[in-house]
Amino acid sequence: xxxxxxxxxxxxxxxxxxxxxxxxxxGYPITPQTELTAYMAKRLPKMDGVFLQAExxxxxxxxxxxxxxxxxxxxxxxxxxxxxxKGEGLSYLAGCDLPAFVVNVQRGGPGLGGIQPSQSDxxxxxxxxxxxxxxxxxxxxxxxxxxxxxxxxxxxxxxxRMTAMxxxxxxxxxxxxxxxxxxxxxxxxxxxxxxxxxxxxxxxNIINSLSLIPEELEQWNLTRFKxxxxxxxxxxxxxxxxxxxxxxxxxxxxxxxxxxxxxIAEARAKGIKAGMIRPITLWPFPKKPLLAAAQKVKAxxxxxxxxxxMIEDVELATRCLKPVISCTRCGGxxxxxNDVMAxxxxxxxxxxxxx
Amino acid sequence: xxxxxxxxxxxxxxxxKTNIAVNYTLALKARRDMVMLADLDIVNPYYxxxxxxRELEEKGIRVISSFFANSNVDLPAxxxxxxxxxxxxxxxxxxxxxxxDRGALALGRLVPAIREExxxxxxxxxxxxxxxxxxxxxxxxxxxxxxxxCRLPFTGIVNNSNLGAETTAEDxxxxxxxxxxxxxxxxxxxxMTTIEEKLMPALQGKIENLxxxxxxxxxxE
Numbered sequence: 231x232x233x234x235x236x237x238x239x240x241x242x243x244x245x246x247x248x249x250x251x252x253x254x255x256x257g258y259p260i261t262p263q264t265e266l267t268a269y270m271a272k273r274l275p276k277m278d279g280v281f282l283q284a285e286x287x288x289x290x291x292x293x294x295x296x297x298x299x300x301x302x303x304x305x306x307x308x309x310x311x312x313x314x315x316k317g318e319g320l321s322y323l324a325g326c327d328l329p330a331f332v333v334n335v336q337r338g339g340p341g342l343g344g345i346q347p348s349q350s351d352x353x354x355x356x357x358x359x360x361x362x363x364x365x366x367x368x369x370x371x372x373x374x375x376x377x378x379x380x381x382x383x384x385x386x387x388x389x390x391r392m393t394a395m396x397x398x399x400x401x402x403x404x405x406x407x408x409x410x411x412x413x414x415x416x417x418x419x420x421x422x423x424x425x426x427x428x429x430x431x432x433x434x435n436i437i438n439s440l441s442l443i444p445e446e447l448e449q450w451n452l453t454r455f456k457x458x459x460x461x462x463x464x465x466x467x468x469x470x471x472x473x474x475x476x477x478x479x480x481x482x483x484x485x486x487x488x489x490x491x492x493x494i495a496e497a498r499a500k501g502i503k504a505g506m507i508r509p510i511t512l513w514p515f516p517k518k519p520l521l522a523a524a525q526k527v528k529a530x531x532x533x534x535x536x537x538x539x540m541i542e543d544v545e546l547a548t549r550c551l552k553p554v555i556s557c558t559r560c561g562g563x564x565x566x567x568n569d570v571m572a573x574x575x576x577x578x579x580x581x582x583x584x585x
Numbered sequence: 586x587x588x589x590x591x592x593x594x595x596x597x598x599x600x601x602k603t604n605i606a607v608n609y610t611l612a613l614k615a616r617r618d619m620v621m622l623a624d625l626d627i628v629n630p631y632y633x634x635x636x637x638x639r640e641l642e643e644k645g646i647r648v649i650s651s652f653f654a655n656s657n658v659d660l661p662a663x664x665x666x667x668x669x670x671x672x673x674x675x676x677x678x679x680x681x682x683x684x685x686d687r688g689a690l691a692l693g694r695l696v697p698a699i700r701e702e703x704x705x706x707x708x709x710x711x712x713x714x715x716x717x718x719x720x721x722x723x724x725x726x727x728x729x730x731x732x733x734x735c736r737l738p739f740t741g742i743v744n745n746s747n748l749g750a751e752t753t754a755e756d757x758x759x760x761x762x763x764x765x766x767x768x769x770x771x772x773x774x775x776x777m778t779t780i781e782e783k784l785m786p787a788l789q790g791k792i793e794n795l796x797x798x799x800x801x802x803x804x805x806e
Contacts, residue, residue, distance in 0.1 A: 233714075234748055234751070235714050235715065235716045235719070235748075236599070236712065236714040236715055236747065236748050236749055237599075237715075237716060238599055241716070245716060261630045261659045262630050265598070268598075268687075269717075272717065273717075338657070343657075344657030345630050345631075345657055345658075345659045346631070346657060400630070400631070404629075404630065404632055405632070406599060406749060407749060408714070408748040408749050408750075408751045411716075562657060
């Protein structure tokens, strides 16, 4: 195995994208993801790639649409307010059935908010902007996972012709950890649909999200959603942590899952049987393991850096069979293991678990 | 610990300048009075010298940092107090310079006075485990970019090769050739090799100018 290197999360995403074969990056700097843009600016020109700091986020996402239509692996990255600006383009990508890899290193909001970390774009990432469409949302909890999920993201985007979004937060983007860049074979796909020149040997490929006929537009949506069904069946990723005997099930993603693991150790030391289901794909959401857990555990605790967004998906997935306690901090504040421990205590009381 | 009146730590982004600057300042304070740490980082939004401000100030160290550091304001501004670095020569000053040429740019306004006084040491922090500075040639690119941005030549090297908490004594020993190669290409002496305190028993006596450090962490509530 290759020797490890020490990387910031933002740099690790950039390096992994290069490993995945991405040679086109379009973006606009914004804290706390700017290292990603800076890394691409340094590396891509040396690899015969294209780095372009666009005049705006709107321009950047439309450049992504163009390169994707030409059949190349392409990405953009930003932080919360910048992703909002890219929202229109994300919907156009979906309407055109184009693959793209998009990174959101979240900061506190709403509005201009702040530059400290948050997870408050969960709704935006999993629900998207206008129109009926889905985005594959990947939530890493370490710099190492930022590498593996970036490579996976490019693969899934091409496989299903849709956007894969890496949803990180400022802490993961800024923190440094040792990583292995040895990630095995890169999976690529033929793109017979790409608008990359007919060479006078085939009809034109037309890439378009506009339809003048309602029935036709409906059919496009139905076809697209059949593909989404396959994604939901095949691509759910999650981690089960100390769930064998758990009475309290924490549900958390990204950096707060790490805080939760510390809290679980503390709870176990006090005799509380706590475990965790960590969604790695936020869409498709791990509904089945959560519903199965709801048959066994006494209560759930969701831990997020927002006002409580993923909790809605947990309540839906578990059909509200058991109480769900929300543990949240927001505005750029990370919940402490004590915050999580207090929520676990509350869940024990409400759910009737042994303490 | 011989030292010049001003010690600057500069180098590639994420090479470990802040951690070294904080530890070096603490070591300096153990030897003399009137020690100041100036956080000149205009690049990093968080994980900054200001994270250690309370510990430093409790030990009587003066800390100069942007009013906006670690706040929600993303403003690459420096306080007027930084002129104390060159104006008030009673203080021994440690300067934590932001990463790469982008970070070193902020130093420019102090450079004429630093050159005139000529009692400074500008140390190049290197880490073999950072992907963009894995060989001496890539380090030399960073050196010329930084020197061009701040117009102050380096005077020595700090070998800060590490893999964070996973660093072993072998990793440090294996980095010595890299540091020597940087020294050969740049003509700069290796001023120190930094290690985490816990590796001291394994490495003491094996490397010249070892500088043991504590990892500075972001305070949690």
